């Protein structure tokens with residue numbers, strides 16, 4: 001008899017995808033609050049990167065949990081590529097005002113105008129250029145820690161990223177020489193010009209994020225939920241119709257019911273077909289979603305043949 | 318909001334995985350994720366393509382972890398890689414430590430946050446030096462649950478006698494190092510026996526399959542029953558709605574529980590005061606338990622700063638300016654007694670001197686070598702540490718959060734060692750090995 005003929009262990013339902021109980025959200029929340037407070041204590045001038053997306057919206061709620069009734073011990077910073085969805089920008093400004101916290105916005109266009117960035121072509125995606133503007137902002141305000149919403153489960157390369165992730169004076173990450181990180185003892189010591197990236201959501205997965213949004217009743221930009229949108233089909237992807245997404249010959253515009261799983265720069269964010277109109281729907285859909293988050297929605301990763309090839313070789317798909 | 322301390326809901330389990338090359342660690346993790354339906358279908362499709370190309374009938378589950386192998390080929394040291402999966406019972410975080418050269422260092426890092434350690438043993442090869450090392454390090458790091466997965470049972474005809482013999486010698490060794498409690502699970506990662514599903518081929522095994530075991534391991538309740546400790550992370554002056562000014566002491570309960578009205582000792586100064594309120598974002602709460610991040614108000618106007626520890630007054634932590642500890646040296650620069658260091662323990666950072674190396678543990682034989690002149694990367698040693706000022710701490714064996722520290726090089730800011738504070742006067746069990754490990 002094959003082992004698969006045996007009854008599954010009690011409580012395990014192989015037909016339905018896994019939904020863990022809620023208490024681990026308390027663990028993740030408490031860890032994130034701890035990390036935010038360590039950041040406030042160990043750095044003289046931290047900043048929280050807020051884009052209006054779901055992960056950084058969660059960071060704001062966690063900052064409230066960590067510091068209210070006081071003010072946040074850091075301002076918010078958005079590096080705006082100038083090619084963001086207007087709904088997201090409106091949401092960003094609304095939330096910052098509602099919280100009564102200071103929002104700093106730095107535009108990638110300004111870096112281009114000042115000659116800090118030279119575009120290779122007019123249509124070049126601005127997503128990768130953000131880092132120049134971010135580093136300029138870090139230098140301008142002398143920030144020594146940038147709190148970001150990245151998660152380790154987003155892609156393999158991030159799986160080894162530290163929670164306190166050191167950047168040298170050129171803003172570079174050196175995966176070969178990371179500081180060992182043990183227990184919850186984060187080493188925040190820096191020399192002048194260096195800074196730290198801090199990732200309180202390191203141990204969260206996409207489903208954790210959605211369940212937390214549900215539990216905390218967090219508002220999000222409407223793009224995250226099903227809506228009708230004109231799109232074009234390219235391969236297995238849908239492209240949002242926008243002045244920033246040039247269509248190729250033969251690509252036609254049609255209207256589909258879609259939602260976005262990430263809401264970055266328009267030129268590299270693509271929606272998925274979905275009828276999930278509420279957070280509950282999204283959770284149900286995420287549970288059965290079989291594509292990993294990045295795989296389904298990042299145009300820029302797909303565009304790079306090299307990264308595709310490398311991933312194939314790496315067994316990462 | 319779900320209350321903390323609800324024993325019916327086990328929440329999160331972090332586990333580390335360890336094994337010698339080819340014991341089947343990649344296959345096991347792959348099997349676990351695959352049988353628990355935690356693998357995205359696009360990755361399964363890709364594995365199927367590979368299998369077709371190679372003309373194999375079954376997919377190779379060990380390739381699920383293969384991203385790491387390639388990075389290793391590219392010369393990037395993967396020290397610890399984290400992956401995540403969930404079942405209806407629990408969310409899991411796997412800390413996988415594939416490094417070979419930096420083995421000790423990586424394992425110590427992975428085990429530092431683990432609630433459970435899975436140690437793989439190849440049923441055919443039996444216990445190796447590596448197995449002993451894994452057990453020793455996991456125990457040294459105080460990992461609450463040790464799970465020994467005896468893999469490749471198919472190669473020993475699923476024999477109960479072979480499993481028992483292995484279990485016997487593992488048990489002998491574990492007892493000798495003081496790690497009395499461990500689980501033994503006979504598995505075949507390749508065929509799936511006792512990983513997620515049970516095994517009809519090993520009817521003699523009465524225990525749970527590995528996943529069911531991981532799903533039901535109790536969360537580390539030790540912390541909740543240990544005396545109250547809350548290292549202060551941050552002091553904030555806040556205005557309450559009525560305009561009144563107050564101070565909030567922000568921190569996470571590392572052990573015990575607390576409620577308004579309780580008397581607490583502020584260590585290391587030793588001042589006594591009472592808790593006026595315990596609150597979270599949602600408002601004041603009746604009580605808080607280990608693991609929860611809170612804000613505390615106290616009744617008296619005391620000088621309290623980051624690094625102080627709110628403690629149970631009758632069972633306070635030790636306060637001293639020196640202690641003995643077991644450290645693992647991480648830096649490529651050897652340690653020779655010179656150099657200026659800072660120790661971070663809890664939320665306190667203190668200038669420190671590594672005053673003396675009492676002995677080094679030979680990781681091949683686990684024998685101790687008294688007073689070596691220096692420590693190299695990956696060495697485990699018992700040292701004496703002197704601090705520039707008094708600090709509050711517990712022995713690691715009594716309170717993991719209060720007895721763990723990192724050593725930071727004051728010149729380079731690098732984290733050069735991790736350490737565990739020993740019990741006062743005594744030597745913690747794993748350091749003093751009086752056991753013929755038969756090597």
Ligand SMILES: Nc1nc2c(ncn2[C@@H]2O[C@H](COP(=O)(O)OP(=O)(O)O)[C@@H](O)[C@H]2O)c(=O)[nH]1
Pocket residue numbers: 336337338339340341342343344345379468469470471472504505506507508
């Ligand atoms: N017969 C048998 N072979 C196994 C089993 N588990 C793993 N292997 C084989 O052992 C070899 C090493 O496995 P792998 O998972 O890559 O080991 P790792 O180096 O520990 O990650 C591979 O050829 C596997 O197919 C098992 O349960 N039974």
